[in-house]
Amino acid sequence: MRIAIIGTRGIPNYYGGFEQFSEYLSKYLVTKGHDVSVYNSHYHPYQETEWEGVKIIHKYDPEQKIGTAGQFIYDLNCILDTRTRGYDIILQLGYTSSSIWGRLMPKGSKVVTNMDGLEWKRTKYSKKVQKFLLYAEKLGVVHSDHLVADSIGIQNYLKEKYSVESSYIAYGSHTVDSYNVNTLADYYVEPYKYNMLIARLEPENSMEMILDGVKEVSTTNFPFLVIGKHETKYGEYLKEKFKEYPGIKFLGGIYDITKLNNLRRYANVYFHGHTVGGTNPSLLEAMGSGALICANDNLFNRSILGDDAKYFNSTDDVKNCLSVNHKEERNQIIESNFNKIRELYNWERIVSQYEEVFIEMLRKKEL
Numbered sequence: 001m002r003i004a005i006i007g008t009r010g011i012p013n014y015y016g017g018f019e020q021f022s023e024y025l026s027k028y029l030v031t032k033g034h035d036v037s038v039y040n041s042h043y044h045p046y047q048e049t050e051w052e053g054v055k056i057i058h059k060y061d062p063e064q065k066i067g068t069a070g071q072f073i074y075d076l077n078c079i080l081d082t083r084t085r086g087y088d089i090i091l092q093l094g095y096t097s098s099s100i101w102g103r104l105m106p107k108g109s110k111v112v113t114n115m116d117g118l119e120w121k122r123t124k125y126s127k128k129v130q131k132f133l134l135y136a137e138k139l140g141v142v143h144s145d146h147l148v149a150d151s152i153g154i155q156n157y158l159k160e161k162y163s164v165e166s167s168y169i170a171y172g173s174h175t176v177d178s179y180n181v182n183t184l185a186d187y188y189v190e191p192y193k194y195n196m197l198i199a200r201l202e203p204e205n206s207m208e209m210i211l212d213g214v215k216e217v218s219t220t221n222f223p224f225l226v227i228g229k230h231e232t233k234y235g236e237y238l239k240e241k242f243k244e245y246p247g248i249k250f251l252g253g254i255y256d257i258t259k260l261n262n263l264r265r266y267a268n269v270y271f272h273g274h275t276v277g278g279t280n281p282s283l284l285e286a287m288g289s290g291a292l293i294c295a296n297d298n299l300f301n302r303s304i305l306g307d308d309a310k311y312f313n314s315t316d317d318v319k320n321c322l323s324v325n326h327k328e329e330r331n332q333i334i335e336s337n338f339n340k341i342r343e344l345y346n347w348e349r350i351v352s353q354y355e356e357v358f359i360e361m362l363r364k365k366e367l
Helices: 017-031 069-082 099-104 127-142 152-162 181-187 207-216 233-241 257-266 281-288 299-305 315-323 327-343 347-366
Strands: 002-006 035-041 054-059 089-093 110-114 146-149 195-198 224-227 248-252 269-272 293-296 310-312
Touching (some): 002 017, 002 069, 017 347, 035 069, 089 347, 099 127, 146 347, 181 257, 195 207, 195 257, 207 233, 207 248, 207 310, 233 248, 257 281, 269 281, 269 315
Parallel strands (some): 002 035, 002 089, 110 146, 195 269, 224 248, 269 293, 293 310
């Protein structure tokens, strides 16, 4: 098959989840004999025309000059280029800035779209932006030949709202094989004597609820590490609100995956507060790094973690999670989550499921 991947800033990954996924998927497809192209922003650090056997197509992207509007122009440039290449399959990752150009997709290609999360529910957006995102979501459904949902919650949502079937294919991850407790010294903490969270500092990630619970727990003097860029309006609000609690430490963004894995592994409790989206990559990373997870109690998180986590829906739940000694059940929960990553969320399994969807789409096209 001739396959194109659009909707990312490009590979190799310098940015985030979809870019990481594109790396794994494109490399896998090439090993299976497919002709694969990934569209890259023209300012991507990697400027070659091939990577690991994957063709790289650079298209003009003015985002750095004009901001978010540049994403729409970049996606348009990518879609227009696909019309000249004769692809069998076009995999579109997300829909936010590309679905408005959906009618321009080449008629001879099958368009498969990963619908990402429920972007229009994110409270950081204004009402007008939320309305647009809901409209873009609808266009993503209308202009796709097949949809992929990366969580059961998203799959159910697409069925209920749009009466469409989709393939459930989660995000991938791996288990961490080695740890270095000495990493903790850089952050002045000791094994299992601190709690933490890693997230964008946004309201829908339950930040305030978690920290409200932290400040009320008097049974432990453990510091609480908040990892995520905090030089934002909401970040400033949180720092101001909790400035009287020196145990709450805003560390900013940490992007070294080895350091993050060690911090997660040796935390007493790791909080995952995400309420919007599909299979969150950071949740799978936490599972694969051996964290004891306390997650926001919603369908997205429960469908991944099942009984192998603690859950919260209120400040009191957060307090209870922090007040209980989890020593006896820690190893059992961690090993169970390791097994989930190895059996259900390993990258080989995930990317092979995408190939199966592409093969089935091509088979239908030829009937």
